[in-house]
Amino acid sequence: MRILVVRPQPGADATAARLRAMGHDPVAHPLLATRPLPWALPAESPDAVILSSAAAVRHAGPLADSLKHLPAHAVGEATAAAARAAGWSAVKAGPGTMQALLDGLASGQFLHLAGADLTAVTVPPALGLIRVTVYETPLLPLQGLPDVDAVLLHSPRMAAQFAGEWDRLAGRRAAVQLFAISGATLAAAGSGWSTALTAAEPTESALLAMLPKAL
Structure with missing residues (x-):
């Protein structure tokens, strides 16, 4: 075929x-x-990081090294595998969609390393979410x-x-x-x-x- x-x-x-x-x-x-974009770390360190794609892992670059000791929640197994290969130390694979991942998280402050093209989601009230755009998708x-x-x-x-x-x-x-x-x-x-x-x-x-x- x-x-x-x-x-x-x-x-x-x-x-x-x-x-x-x-x-x-x-x-x-x-x-x-997929092309990297300049981005900056937030002023306060988050409790954990959300990785919504393997492209986010790849394009976050060296600036993300200071975050790799934090718990990382990947949208699915493929993204989790990319994160582990890139040196993230505590990675949990999610159920495959961003909404399902967010719905399964407890309260806390999360930093989402994202692409410029975002799927619309509803953020649960208990979650503090900071989103930074690390790549674009022309x-x-x-x-x-x-x-x-x-x-x-x-x-x-x-x-x-x-x-x-x-x-x-x-x-x-x-x-x-x-x-x-x-x-x-x-x-x-x-x-x-x-x-x-x-x-x-x-x-x-x-x-x-x-x-x-x-x-």
Whole structure:
């Protein structure tokens, strides 16, 4: 199966490698970039840190070294693994979404290392949350209409960008299968696709598990 991967690098290459190992033919064409932004530590040290993506871990840079002894709450296992590899000492993996992570936290002062494009969430009243933006995610165009059977969608923003670019290039929606990591991601792509499926949980493993077996 020839599958388009549109997530940012280095994740796109990692996903492509997993697809090859499964016997598929991936085409990596990121529709988002991630770029670091300057940021500053808050005046008072927080009780813990929230990491909402592996990109936040990567782009926080050396300034985050002074925080790495604090408890860190990662949105999911992939982000937790990236944090541990970067030297964070006490990392707990969350349930996969930012809202579910916040809902599961006790009271305290939390520093959220975030990207510029934020999913809307409700912060529980018991939480003190300071958010600093450590990276931005500019959109990228689709350079030509790829010959693919399906596309993997890892976020609502990527889904909306893919759908818009596919339409701009006069692609037939009915010719492509969509595999989305969440219901919100699938909804952002709109309708009219050949197949449109949502992963059982918001993880890449669950996303890839939906793919038909390679011949």
